[in-house]
Amino acid sequence: xxxxxxxxxxxxxxxxxxxxxxxxxVTAGANPGRSGHTLSARAARIIFEAREAIARHLGADDSxxxxxxxNATTALNLALAGMLHSGGHVVTTSLEHNSVMRxxxxxxxxxxxxxxxVRSDSDGRIDPEKIRAAITPRTRLVVVNHGSNVxxxxxxxxxxxxxxxxxxxLIDAAQTAGAVPIxxxxxxxxxxxxxxxxxxxGPQGTGGLYIxxxxxxxxxxxxxxxxxxxxxxxxAILPDLHxxxxxxxxxxxxxxxxxxxxxxxxxxxxxxxxxxxxxxxWTGLREIGGLTLYGPxxxxxxxPVVSLRIGDxxxxxxxxALDRRNDIKVRAGLHCAPEAHRSLGTFPAGTVRxxxxxxxxxxxxxxxxxxxxxIAQEARN
Amino acid sequence: VILFASxxxxxxxxxxxxxxxxxxxxxxxxxxxxxxxxxxxxxxxGDLPVLQDVGGxxxxxxxxxxxxxxxxxEKVQ
Numbered sequence: 001x002x003x004x005x006x007x008x009x010x011x012x013x014x015x016x017x018x019x020x021x022x023x024x025x026v027t028a029g030a031n032p033g034r035s036g037h038t039l040s041a042r043a044a045r046i047i048f049e050a051r052e053a054i055a056r057h058l059g060a061d062d063s064x065x066x067x068x069x070x071n072a073t074t075a076l077n078l079a080l081a082g083m084l085h086s087g088g089h090v091v092t093t094s095l096e097h098n099s100v101m102r103x104x105x106x107x108x109x110x111x112x113x114x115x116x117x118v119r120s121d122s123d124g125r126i127d128p129e130k131i132r133a134a135i136t137p138r139t140r141l142v143v144v145n146h147g148s149n150v151x152x153x154x155x156x157x158x159x160x161x162x163x164x165x166x167x168x169x170l171i172d173a174a175q176t177a178g179a180v181p182i183x184x185x186x187x188x189x190x191x192x193x194x195x196x197x198x199x200x201x202g203p204q205g206t207g208g209l210y211i212x213x214x215x216x217x218x219x220x221x222x223x224x225x226x227x228x229x230x231x232x233x234x235x236a237i238l239p240d241l242h243x244x245x246x247x248x249x250x251x252x253x254x255x256x257x258x259x260x261x262x263x264x265x266x267x268x269x270x271x272x273x274x275x276x277x278x279x280x281x282w283t284g285l286r287e288i289g290g291l292t293l294y295g296p297x298x299x300x301x302x303x304p305v306v307s308l309r310i311g312d313x314x315x316x317x318x319x320x321a322l323d324r325r326n327d328i329k330v331r332a333g334l335h336c337a338p339e340a341h342r343s344l345g346t347f348p349a350g351t352v353r354x355x356x357x358x359x360x361x362x363x364x365x366x367x368x369x370x371x372x373x374x375i376a377q378e379a380r381n
Numbered sequence: 382v383i384l385f386a387s388x389x390x391x392x393x394x395x396x397x398x399x400x401x402x403x404x405x406x407x408x409x410x411x412x413x414x415x416x417x418x419x420x421x422x423x424x425x426x427g428d429l430p431v432l433q434d435v436g437g438x439x440x441x442x443x444x445x446x447x448x449x450x451x452x453x454x455e456k457v458q
Contacts, residue, residue: 033388036409036420044407044420048392064389227387230416237442240387 002328002364006357007149007175007305007335009197009204013254014359017201020257024250031246034226043249050256051239054200057259058192059183060210067209067242068252072174073099074220075193075209078242079170080104080143082217083191084113088140091164093126094119094339095145095153100172101339104143114138120343123296124151128163141168146182147175150340150353151295152278152305154180157187168215174198175303178259179274179358181267184210191215199270199357201262202255205248211238221245262358270358277356277365278304284369290376294344294351304360307344307351310372311379315352318375322352326371330354382408382447382454383422383432383440384415390442391420397439403428413453414445423449429457 003011024046030037033044047068055063069075080103084090090107092100094117107113116134120126131142142164147154154176161169168190173182177192178199184192189212196206211217219234223244228235235241262270281304285293294307310318319332333350334341341347354368385391391407398405405424410417424432426448432439440446446458 033391033419035418036407038407041407041420044388044392045395048389048396051389063393225387226419227417229418235387237386239389 002326002367004354004356004360004364004368005329005331006198006360007303007353007355008331010199010201010357010359012359013203014201014258014261016257016261017203017254021203021250021254024253028249028253032226032249034224034246046253046256047247047249050252050259053256053259053263054194054208057263058177058194058210059185061185062213064238065211065213067211067239068247069207069209069242070205070248071197071207072172072193072195073207075207076100076170076172077103078209078220079191079193079217080107080141081220083141083168083170084111085140086112087138089114089116089136089138090141090143091116091118091131091134091139092143093117093131093145093155094343095124095126095148095150095155095337096143096339097145097149097172097174098336098338099174100143100145117339120153120340122344124148124153124294124340124344125296126155126160128156128159131160132163135164135167139167141170143170143172145175146171146173147180147303147305148337148340149175149305150335150337150351151307151344152303153295154301154303157189161188175305178262179270179303181271184212191217196251196255196258200255201258201358203251206251206255209242211242217242219244273358274304274356275300277360277362278302278306280362280365281306281354281356281369284365285372288369288373288376290380291372294346304356306354307346308354308372309346309349309351310376313375313379315350318352318372321375322368322371326367328368328371330368382411382414382449383424384410384417384444384447385421386442386444388419391422393441394422394439394443397435398422398424401431401435403431411447411454414447433458
């Protein structure tokens with residue numbers, strides 16, 4: 001089996017991650033910090049260490065600013081609902097996932113928030129100057145997809161930060177956290193949403209939001225935190241303000257293990273490996289006749305995510321053939337990002353997406369390229 | 382016994398104290414001090430002067446330092 005659907009979720013998970021999930025369930029497993037006994041303290045310690053690990057990995061000075069959520073979508077909803085109110089304006093891009101587009105539509109219809117969408121070019125690149133030009137005196141937030149889940153292009157954060165000035169910047173790092181070096185402090189990022197189950201190699205049901213110190217963000221949910229229990233006022237301190245209810249302890253334990261593994265490996269080593277996988281994949285695919293590859297024709301500075309079409313064959317048919325004939329798992333369609341496909345000219349049929357990850361092997365890439373060559377030849381005949 | 386604003390602060394203090402080689406333990410928050418359902422940090426009374434010295438990051442989120450005695454708790458800080 002060849003798994004090339006890492007942009008959806010990474011698989012398989014490293015042994016360290018599955019072991020950490022199991023260890024938590026077997027040796028900790030109590031409600032973290034709520035009860036004061038030794039099992040509860042052990043669970044709290046594991047979550048604390050995971051929070052410290054992700055804070056270090058993303059360049060946050062204080063791990064209190066790192067909020068755990070169930071996924072990037074919840075983190076994005078928390079950030080958007082907290083930052084955008086009646087009369088406010090937001091600038092975003094056409095590369096956004098529905099996890100941004102749908103909350104923004106809701107806020108437009110229910111709160112009267114106005115939304116400007118800056119279009120990418122047909123290669124999936126965003127011009128920071130176009131973001132600057134869309135800013136108005138009422139702009140309260142700029143939301144930018146760091147890495148496209150459709151085409152793998154990576155947004156230039158320092159240039160965008162410079163273009164938006166002092167306006168709060170929310171980065172959707174669902175595809176990039178763990179894959180692309182990120183430093184929230186150095187890049188003056190105000191809010192950064194990440195998922196735990198993709199390039200950070202953790203289990204599904206994990207993710208989070210980094211909140212810049214001093215940024216006032218009201219919570220999306222309220223409830224028990226194990227702190228300030230004598231009052232029905234939500235604690236104002238982080239991370240408790242945004243973390244009501246029992247957390248996903250086993251998942252966070254696994255996420256912590258994934259992040260520690262990446263940290264030991266090193267940002268640059270992970271990025272170099274992903275670039276090598278992309279180069280191998282792109283170089284192999286571009287030699288195949290009858291194939292349309294989307295995105296800039298170079299192998300630098302992109303995630304190992306490639307969108308393609310074979311002639312006029314439906315992407316779902318290509319993906320189905322790869323799965324059933326070759327046991328190769330890829331994803332077809334719009335990838336929950338219809339505006340991105342409009343920018344690329346691939347709406348509404350979408351594309352076939354091959355997404356490698358840090359755990360992918362050269363042999364995986366070679367098998368996928370050979371299978372696509374075969375399907376393309378058949379389509380031509 | 383040191384009370385903190387959050388479980389995160391308890392864990393951070395525990396890590397800092399142990400990194401300094403000081404003995405400490407996590408205990409259920411004493412009911413006499415707070416109806417909070419979470420945890421507090423207990424350390425040896427003899428280490429209190431050291432605690433005053435290191436202060437800083439150890440006491441981030443601190444909601445009070447108490448000395449346990451036969452008659453209950455006495456607020457130190």
